[in-house]
Amino acid sequence: GLDRLVEQLVNVKLQRDRLLATTPEGNPAFDPINRQIETLKESIKDHISGIKSSLQATRQQLQAFNSNFEASIRDLPVQERQFINIKRQQGIKEELYVYLLKKQEEAALSYASTLSDSRTIDQAFYGSPVSPNATLTFGMALLFGLMVPVGLIYGRQIFNDRIISDKEIKDATSAPLLAELVYYVSSSPLPLRAWNSGIIAEQFRTLRTNLSYLHDRDSGRVTLLTSGMPGEGKSFISCNLGLALASCDRKTVLLELDMRKPGVSKNFSLTSETGLTDYLKGNASMEEITQPSGVHPNLFIIKTGPLPESPADLLGNIRLDNLIDWLRFYFNDILIDTPPIHLVTDAMIASRFSDVTLYIIRQAYTHRSELDYVNELQAKGKLRNLNIIFNGVEMGARYNYKTNFNYRYYTVPDDLKRLGLGSALQGVIKRL
Numbered sequence: 564g565l566d567r568l569v570e571q572l573v574n575v576k577l578q579r580d581r582l583l584a585t586t587p588e589g590n591p592a593f594d595p596i597n598r599q600i601e602t603l604k605e606s607i608k609d610h611i612s613g614i615k616s617s618l619q620a621t622r623q624q625l626q627a628f629n630s631n632f633e634a635s636i637r638d639l640p641v642q643e644r645q646f647i648n649i650k651r652q653q654g655i656k657e658e659l660y661v662y663l664l665k666k667q668e669e670a671a672l673s674y675a676s677t678l679s680d681s682r683t684i685d686q687a688f689y690g691s692p693v694s695p696n697a698t699l700t701f702g703m704a705l706l707f708g709l710m711v712p713v714g715l716i717y718g719r720q721i722f723n724d725r726i727i728s729d730k731e732i733k734d735a736t737s738a739p740l741l742a743e744l745v746y747y748v749s750s751s752p753l754p755l756r757a758w759n760s761g762i763i764a765e766q767f768r769t770l771r772t773n774l775s776y777l778h779d780r781d782s783g784r785v786t787l788l789t790s791g792m793p794g795e796g797k798s799f800i801s802c803n804l805g806l807a808l809a810s811c812d813r814k815t816v817l818l819e820l821d822m823r824k825p826g827v828s829k830n831f832s833l834t835s836e837t838g839l840t841d842y843l844k845g846n847a848s849m850e851e852i853t854q855p856s857g858v859h860p861n862l863f864i865i866k867t868g869p870l871p872e873s874p875a876d877l878l879g880n881i882r883l884d885n886l887i888d889w890l891r892f893y894f895n896d897i898l899i900d901t902p903p904i905h906l907v908t909d910a911m912i913a914s915r916f917s918d919v920t921l922y923i924i925r926q927a928y929t930h931r932s933e934l935d936y937v938n939e940l941q942a943k944g945k946l947r948n949l950n951i952i953f954n955g956v957e958m959g960a961r962y963n964y965k966t967n968f969n970y971r972y973y974t975v976p977d978d979l980k981r982l983g984l985g986s987a988l989q990g991v992i993k994r995l
Contacts, residue, residue, distance in 0.1 A: 735934040741950040783891030787917035791905040791933040795925040798826035801900040809861035822874035828866040838868020920946040
C-alpha cells in the first residue's frame with residue numbers, strides 16, 4: 564500500500580512539472596494538483612505511522628517472550644547448569660585431542676616418505692620410437708606446406724571479383740586502354756608538384772601525350788573524366804592531368820562538375836566560396852567563378868560552390884552550354900571532373916560537351932561487372948571517344964601483376980616508398 568501511494572505521489576508531481584513547463588505557477592490549474600499532493604503526503608505519513616506502531620507492538624511482544632525464556636533459564640537448578648558447562652568443555656577438549664592425533668599421524672607419514680628404501684637394478688634404456696613415423700610426418704608437412712600457399716593464391720584469384728590486371732580489361736571490353744598509373748603513396752594529392760621526377764609524374768606526362776592523339780583540335784579541347792563507382796581516383800587524376808597539361812604551356816581549366824561530393828577544390832585548398840552553382844543560378848559571372856589554382860600560372864579551377872539540391876536539373880541549364888563555349892574560346896584544354904556515371908546521371912548529361920571521355924578503373928577495387936557496363940556505354944555510344952585509364956596499379960607479389968616499367972630509370976632510392984613497394988624490392992633496386 565505504501566509503494567502504491569509513493570508511486571501516485573511521483574506521478575502527480577511529474578504531472579505538475581509538465582504543467583509548470585507551459586503554465587505559470589500561480590495559475591488556478593495548479594490548485595487541485597497541489598491539494599492532491601498534500602493529501603497523498605498525509606496518507607503516506609499515516610501509513611508509515613501505522614507500520615511503525617505495528618513494528619513497535621511486535622517488538623514489545625518479542626521482548627516479553629525473551630523475558631519469559633530468561634526467567635525459565637534462571638529457574639534451572641544450579642548443578643544442572645554447571646554439569647552442562649563441564650560437558651561442553653569436555654567436548655571441546657576431545658575435539659582438540661583428536662585433531663592433534665591426526666596431525667601427528669600426518670607428520671609421521673610425511674617423514675617416512677622422505678626416506679627412500681629403493682635401489683636401481685638396471686640402467687634405463689630406450690629403442691627406436693614405434694610412433695610417430697618421422698618420414699611420413701615430414702612428408703605430409705612438406706606436402707601441406709606446398710599445397711596451402713598454392714591453394715590460397717589460386718583460391719584468391721578464383722573468388723576475387725575485382726579487376727587485377729590490364730589483360731582482364733582488354734579481354735572484356737573493346738574500349739582502348741589509354742594509360743596505366745602506379746599506386747602512389749604520399750600525403751600530397753599532386754605528385755607532379757611534390758615529386759616531379761618520379762615514375763608517377765612520367766606516367767601523367769605519358770597520359771598527356773596519349774591524350775593529344777585523341778583530340779582533333781589544338782585548342783578548346785574538352786576532356787570528361789568519370790568512373791563507375793566512388794574511390795577510383797577520378798579527382799586525383801583530374802588534378803594531376805590538369806597540372807601536366809599546364810606544365811607544357813597549355814592554358815588549362817579544371818571544371819569541378821561533381822556537385823555531390825566535390826574533391827578537386829580540396830586538393831588545391833581553394834578558399835573562395837563562389838562556384839559553378841552560383842553562375843548557373845545567375846548569381847555570378849564566368850570571370851568570377853574562374854580562379855587561379857595557386858599551383859601553376861596556366862592552371863585555373865572552377866569549383867562547385869554551394870552544393871545544390873538537384874544537380875541533374877541544374878546541369879541542363881543553358882548557361883552551362885554558354886560557359887563551355889566561353890571556355891573553349893579562352894583555354895586550350897577543359898577538364899571536366901564528374902561524379903560516378905554508374906550511380907548518378909550527371910556525367911551522362913555533361914557528356915554532350917566532351918570530345919574525349921576518360922573512364923577510370925582502379926586495380927583490386929573496381930568490380931569486374933563494371934566492364935559489362937563499359938561495354939554497354941561503348942556499344943550505345945553514350946560517351947564520346949571512350950578510353951580507359953587503369954589506376955592504382957601495384958607491382959609485385961601481392962597481386963602477382965608484372966609490368967615492363969624500369970624503376971631504375973625513373974626512381975631514386977630515397978623515393979621508393981612512394982610507389983608502395985615492399986622492403987625486399989626496395990633493397991634489390993638500391994643494389995642495382
